[in-house]
Amino acid sequence: DIQMTQSPSSVSASVGDRVTITCRASQGVSSSLAWYQQKPGKAPKLLIYVASTLQSGVPSRFRGSGSGTDFTLTISSLQPEDFATYYCQQANSFPWTFGQGTKVEIK
Amino acid sequence: QVQLVESGGGVVQPGGSLRLSCATSGFTFNNYGMHWVRQAPGKGLEWVALIRSDGNIKYYADSVKGRFTISRDNSNNTLYLQMNSLRREDTAVYYCAKERYISGSYMDVWGKGTTVTVSS
Numbered sequence: 001d002i003q004m005t006q007s008p009s010s011v012s013a014s015v016g017d018r019v020t021i022t023c024r025a026s027q028g029v030s031s032s033l034a035w036y037q038q039k040p041g042k043a044p045k046l047l048i049y050v051a052s053t054l055q056s057g058v059p060s061r062f063r064g065s066g067s068g069t070d071f072t073l074t075i076s077s078l079q080p081e082d083f084a085t086y087y088c089q090q091a092n093s094f095p096w097t098f099g100q101g102t103k104v105e106i107k
Numbered sequence: 108q109v110q111l112v113e114s115g116g117g118v119v120q121p122g123g124s125l126r127l128s129c130a131t132s133g134f135t136f137n138n139y140g141m142h143w144v145r146q147a148p149g150k151g152l153e154w155v156a157l158i159r160s161d162g163n164i165k166y167y168a169d170s171v172k173g174r175f176t177i178s179r180d181n182s183n184n185t186l187y188l189q190m191n192s193l194r195r196e197d198t199a200v201y202y203c204a205k206e207r208y209i210s211g212s213y214m215d216v217w218g219k220g221t222t223v224t225v226s227s
């Protein structure tokens with residue numbers, strides 16, 4: 001199985017800050033990577049797929065990059081509604097696996 | 108709009124069974140694969156199972172293989188997860204999610220989830 005490791009596990013930031021979350025795969029997944037946002041008590045929401053393609057309706061302050069084993073999610077200017085937990089997921093091969101999550105908290 | 112609504116969760120004793128349903132609307136159900144993903148209390152996301160659009164190809168996580176069965180009724184736009192021999196570690200919120208396949212298998216629309224508690 002492909003292991004997905006996110007860092008950091010949590011980050012404290014202020015509104016307007018730039019936030020970067022990284023995701024590393026234990027083996028190459030090409031560009032088959034997604035990012036999801038989950039707020040407490042809610043279902044996950046797809047933000048980005050194929051490493052850098054923004055899902056319809058997702059604000060342009062979210063940006064994904066990377067390929068192979070190393071990926072990044074960047075929020076260019078953090079907004080109040082962005083405080084949540086973010087998960088990466090490799091979509092390349094069965095079994096599909098998620099990172100452990102990164103919680104973005106208010107500083 | 109696309110909607111997924113899970114049901115069937117509840118409290119069950121270890122060794123028991125439950126059948127989850129996911130009623131869908133707003134898209135052509137028989138054109139898409141469907142996932143089940145679960146989340147134990149306070150934990151991260153764990154993929155559980157995938158069924159392709161025609162129902163003939165199914166994948167399972169090792170943690171549920173041989174105990175859970177994914178199925179679908181394309182005439183009623185409904186996805187199912189039959190869970191047998193339940194264990195305490197199966198306690199989780201179970202989400203169904205629509206598959207988007209573009210160079211890989213993504214989950215582009217999720218239901219709100221249904222809670223399964225395995226406890227004596």
